[in-house]
Amino acid sequence: MNKKTLIGWVASTIVMLALTILLLSLGDISLSFGQVLQALFGGGDRIASIVVWKMRLPYVAAALITGACLAASGLLLQTLTHNALVDSSILGVNAGASLGAVLLITLGASIRGFATDTWLPLAAVLGACLSLALVAGQKGTGSRLQLLLRGVALTALLNGVILMLQLNMNSFAFDRVLVWLSGSFWNVDWVFLRHYGLAAIALIVIVFALIRPLGMLVLGDDMAAASGVNVTKLKRGTLLLAIALAAVAVTVGGAISLVGLMAPNIAKHWCGHRFAALLPVTIMVGEAIMLLATIVANNLFLPALLPVGLVVAVITMPYFLFLLFQQ
Amino acid sequence: MMRRSKWALNAELLVLVLGLAALSLSAGVHWYAPSALWTSQPQVTSIMWQIRLPRVIAAAAVGALLAFAGQLMQGLSRNPIADPSILGVNAGATLMLMLGALNGLALTIINTLWLSLLGAGIAFMCVLALAMRRGGLDVLRFILGGTVFSSLITCLAYAVGLLTNSTAQFRNLLVGGFTGATASQALTASSGVIVVVIIALFAHKELSLMVLDDTTARSLGVDPSRVRLLAALLVVICAGIAVAIAGNIGFVGLGVPQVIAYLHPDRFEKNMAPTMLGGAAFMLAVDVLAKTVTAPNELPLSALSAICGGIFLFAILSDPRRQRL
Numbered sequence: 001m002n003k004k005t006l007i008g009w010v011a012s013t014i015v016m017l018a019l020t021i022l023l024l025s026l027g028d029i030s031l032s033f034g035q036v037l038q039a040l041f042g043g044g045d046r047i048a049s050i051v052v053w054k055m056r057l058p059y060v061a062a063a064l065i066t067g068a069c070l071a072a073s074g075l076l077l078q079t080l081t082h083n084a085l086v087d088s089s090i091l092g093v094n095a096g097a098s099l100g101a102v103l104l105i106t107l108g109a110s111i112r113g114f115a116t117d118t119w120l121p122l123a124a125v126l127g128a129c130l131s132l133a134l135v136a137g138q139k140g141t142g143s144r145l146q147l148l149l150r151g152v153a154l155t156a157l158l159n160g161v162i163l164m165l166q167l168n169m170n171s172f173a174f175d176r177v178l179v180w181l182s183g184s185f186w187n188v189d190w191v192f193l194r195h196y197g198l199a200a201i202a203l204i205v206i207v208f209a210l211i212r213p214l215g216m217l218v219l220g221d222d223m224a225a226a227s228g229v230n231v232t233k234l235k236r237g238t239l240l241l242a243i244a245l246a247a248v249a250v251t252v253g254g255a256i257s258l259v260g261l262m263a264p265n266i267a268k269h270w271c272g273h274r275f276a277a278l279l280p281v282t283i284m285v286g287e288a289i290m291l292l293a294t295i296v297a298n299n300l301f302l303p304a305l306l307p308v309g310l311v312v313a314v315i316t317m318p319y320f321l322f323l324l325f326q327q
Numbered sequence: 328m329m330r331r332s333k334w335a336l337n338a339e340l341l342v343l344v345l346g347l348a349a350l351s352l353s354a355g356v357h358w359y360a361p362s363a364l365w366t367s368q369p370q371v372t373s374i375m376w377q378i379r380l381p382r383v384i385a386a387a388a389v390g391a392l393l394a395f396a397g398q399l400m401q402g403l404s405r406n407p408i409a410d411p412s413i414l415g416v417n418a419g420a421t422l423m424l425m426l427g428a429l430n431g432l433a434l435t436i437i438n439t440l441w442l443s444l445l446g447a448g449i450a451f452m453c454v455l456a457l458a459m460r461r462g463g464l465d466v467l468r469f470i471l472g473g474t475v476f477s478s479l480i481t482c483l484a485y486a487v488g489l490l491t492n493s494t495a496q497f498r499n500l501l502v503g504g505f506t507g508a509t510a511s512q513a514l515t516a517s518s519g520v521i522v523v524v525i526i527a528l529f530a531h532k533e534l535s536l537m538v539l540d541d542t543t544a545r546s547l548g549v550d551p552s553r554v555r556l557l558a559a560l561l562v563v564i565c566a567g568i569a570v571a572i573a574g575n576i577g578f579v580g581l582g583v584p585q586v587i588a589y590l591h592p593d594r595f596e597k598n599m600a601p602t603m604l605g606g607a608a609f610m611l612a613v614d615v616l617a618k619t620v621t622a623p624n625e626l627p628l629s630a631l632s633a634i635c636g637g638i639f640l641f642a643i644l645s646d647p648r649r650q651r652l
Contacts, residue, residue, distance in 0.1 A: 085471070134641075145467050149408065150644045152474045156578070157637025163630040167502065178489070182482055257478070301490050310486040317479035321457060324472050 005277045008270030012284035019291035023063070024056045026299045058188035059298065063290040063308075065193070065200045066183075066253040067263075071286020072207055073245035074260020075267075075279060076238050079218055083144055084268075085323065087260030088246035091147070092131045092154035094257070097250035098180040099158045100127025106165050117192065121199070124247040131158065132243060183256035183309020185294075196252050203245050207279065214238065215275035256309045258316035259289050265323060289315060333601075336591050340604035344387060347611035351383045354615050356623050381513035382505045386614045387607035388516035389505075389569045390579055394606020395523060395599065396565035397580015398587075399558045402537045402595055406466050407585055407643060410636070411447070411566035412577025414473035418480035419450020420570035425487050425497055436515050436571075444567035450480060451563055481575070503576035503629035505614055512572050519568035520603070523561060530557055531596035538595055576610075576629050578636020583609055585643070609635075 024040075025031045029051050031039075038044030039052040074087035088094050104123035108116035135150045159181055166177040179186045187193075207214075213234050216224035225231050249256065263286035264278065271277040293311040300306075349361045352375065364375045393411065400409035411417050423446025424439060432438050454476055458469035488494040488501065499506060527534065533554045536544045541551040569576070583605045587598055613635065617626040 145471070146644050148471055150641060152471070153637050153640035153644060156633050157641065160630040160633030160637060163502065163627055164634070167627050167630070178485060182485065258475075304490050304492070306486055306489060310482045310489075313479060313482040314486070317475050317482070320475050321472055321479075324468055324475075325457060327467075 005271040005274075005281075008267065008277070008281045009284075011270070012267070012281050012288065016284050016288045016291065019288055019295065020060055020064075023060055023291055023295050023298075024052055026295060027051070027056065028302070058190060058193055059185060059294055060291070061193045061197060062185040062188055062252055063294045064287050065197055066185075066249045066256055067259060067287035067290030068204060068283045069200050069245040069249035069252075070256060070259040070290075071263035071282045072204055072260075072279070073242045073249070074286075075264040075282045076207065076214075076242040076245070077260070078264055079214060079275065080235060080238055080242070081147070083147075084265055085144075085148060085261065085320075085327075087258060088128075088242065088249075089155070089255065089257040089259075090261060091151040092135050092158065093128045093243060093246045094250050094255040095155040095158040095162075096131025097124040097128040097247045098255040099131075099162055100124045101251060102162050102165055102180050103127075120251050121196075121247060124251045125244060128243045128247045128250070132239070178307045178309065179254040181255060181309075182307060182313055183254035184307030185253055187252075193252070196248055199248050200245070203241060203248065204283065207241060207245075210234070210238070210241075211276045211279060218273060218275050253290075254307075254309055256290075257313050258320055259286050259312060261323075262286075262289060262316045262319050265319075333591065333593065333597055336601050337604065340601055340608060343608045344604055344611065347608055347615065348383050348387060351386065351611050351615050352379050354619050355379060377510065381510045382508040382614070383611065384513035385508040385516045385572050386505050386610045388513070388520045389573045389576070390606040390608070390610025391520050391603035392516070392523065392565040392569045392606070393576065393579035394583040394602050394609070395527070395580075396562045396569070397606075398584035398595075398599065398602045399534075399562050399565070400580065401584055402534070403555060403558045403562070404464055404466065404469055405538060406470070408470055408581070408640065410578060410580040411451075411562060411569075412575070412579075412636075413470065413477060413581065414454050415450045415477035415480055416447045416454075416562065416566040417570050417575045417577060418477045418484065419448075419453075420444070420446040420567050421500055421575040422446055422480050422484045422487070423449070424500060424570065425484055425493075428497070429487065429491055429493065436511055439571040440515065440568065443571040444563060447563045447567040447570065450476070451559060451566075455559070500570075500574040501629075502627035503574035503632075504617065504625065504627065505573055506625060508572070516568060516572045519564070523565055524603075526561060526564075527596075527599055531599070534558060534599075535594050535596040574629070576632050578632045578640070579606055579609060581636045582639040585639075 021033055021036055024036045025033055029047070031048055031051065035044055035048045036052060039049040070088065077086050077088060077091065078084055100123035101120055104119055105116055108114040131154055135154055136147065162180050163177060166180065178184060213224065213229045216227045216229050217231070217234060221231050224234070246260075264282045266285050267278050267281040271281050289312065290308070293308050293315060297306040297308040297311045352361045352364075353359055359371060359375065363371050364380070366372055397410045400411060400414065401407055403409070420443035423442050424434070427438065427442040428434050432442070454469070454473045457472045457476065458464050484501065488497050494501065533549055534557070536547060536549050537554050537558055544551045544554070584598070584602045587601045587605050591598060591601060613628060613631050617628050617631055620626055
């Protein structure tokens with residue numbers, strides 16, 4: 001491992017931890033770093049520990065889950081398509097998962113005793129699969145620009161449907177519309193988050209287990225095949241992983257845009273293109289972006305709270321434009 | 328496709344627009360025949376004259392403006408995927424209107440107009456600056472950069488609305504619609520159409536040369552950058568007026584010019600009139616849907632047109648005959 005990669009790892013971890021503590025200490029009741037650390041490890045006064053554990057830690061968890069999932073999914077998709085301008089939100093996967101969730105919630109509201117929460121991840125995964133199949137599944141239309149534009153077109157279309165469903169349920173529920181259009185932590189209940197946290201960890205462990213063959217895939221299909229990897233199978237599995245990761249992120253935080261695009265590209269600056277080095281840093285950077293956005297959304301405009309997705313958009317979209325401008 | 332004569336197509340479209348206008352006049356919570364405009368019941372006539380007629384006129388005019396803006400942009404960028412809403416012009420106007428209103432400007436017709444023209448102009452300049460290269464317009468940057476820029480501006484508009492607790496106030500602007508169209512708005516929109524048509528008539532030669540490459544245009548004695556400036560100005564005027572009247576409605580300018588070009592493949596300037604008529608017909612049809620499908624609630628118009636436009640855009644992109652983009 002070279003020095004630059006090591007610096008990348010250390011730096012991204014430190015940034016991530018620092019942002020976590022910052023998020024825990026800022027707010028209506030501001031706590032000192034010492035109080036936060038004490039409360040985290042079981043000590044400290046009662047108020048501090050309630051604030052940290054009950055009010056702020058769920059946001060940290062939600063930010064970590066969405067950040068890690070979106071970043072990992074973005075990196076996988078970029079590896080598969082050999083295209084640095086791709087992620088789950090550009091390809092319409094997030095919008096598909098969102099629409100799946102919205103449809104389920106809309107239907108669930110009209111059927112009594114329907115366990116919406118149980119089926120939510122399935123609906124999101126189905127929506128995500130369908131939209132990716134529509135965007136990437138067409139034969140003979142392989143141009144890079146067309147793939148991206150189809151994603152953009154599908155996102156516009158699906159967002160229209162979401163807007164219609166949500167506004168028709170209640171004409172003034174803009175906050176709820178925005179959850180599924182641009183992303184927001186809509187449920188910060190511990191039980192809810194625990195399930196998705198576990199799912200996220202399981203998926204990311206699988207990605208780590210695939211580091212070696214995926215590293216070969218970065219070098220090209222031929223290289224991967226020559227080193228004894230079953231390329232077709234690997235690609236299919238990776239695609240499913242990327243979809244599942246995006247779907248988990250969307251069920252927790254709505255259709256958050258472009259984190260999966262920004263994180264891998266920043267990580268590449270620090271540690272080059274080697275997949276094994278890139279993956280952990282990408283995940284850390286994704287988490288850092290989400291934590292930063294949560295801090296801004298929850299604190300900068302008090303007493304108003306912003307949906308975190310809007311802040312993410314303001315951070316990541318200019319970065320995308322910058323990348324596009326550099327190309 | 329059988330080639331139709333220009334006049335036949337225009338006449339057909341005009342009949343379609345008038346028919347849809349009549350339908351839109353009669354549609355609503357209560358259905359009245361268009362002849363109710365001259366009925367003896369004062370309550371009904373006032374609904375027809377003060378609510379429905381302005382709405383019909385505004386919808387037709389805005390549709391015409393947006394379709395023409397789309398045609399201009401497609402000519403300007405020489406590619407089929409361009410539209411003021413895709414490229415952030417509409418979003419820019421929306422954001423500027425919100426900012427103006429929140430800074431204490433009363434949203435009178437005049438204020439609305441200049442604010443949204445200013446916003447549209449700034450946004451379009453940003454997108455063009457992003458897309459310009461030494462060799463001319465870079466299509467990838469223009470479309471992809473434009474779409475992302477557009478959603479960035481839309482997110483900012485939502486954020487501004489949420490922070491100032493005014494999303495309800497700006498609902499019509501954010502989701503688009505003709506719900507509260509007034510007589511003065513209808514008047515503004517239709518005078519906007521007239522102004523644009525007059526400019527287009529005077530400049531139709533130049534505009535038709537826009538689709539040529541720069542060297543050919545120059546050899547015909549036209550300065551290509553002047554033509555582009557003119558077209559850009561027209562786009563800003565069209566989109567600005569449309570947003571000022573109806574809020575952020577997208578994708579009208581995407582499909583209509585292409586359907587017209589398919590029905591009647593001809594030079595740019597010959598397709599201007601059918602495109603505007605087609606846009607008016609499309610907007611009227613969508614508006615009728617918006618007010619009837621879930622009556623007495625109204626569907627958000629921007630969502631409806633995004634669905635139509637998204638399907639259309641997706642179909643273009645998946646068409647195997649259009650590999651070259």
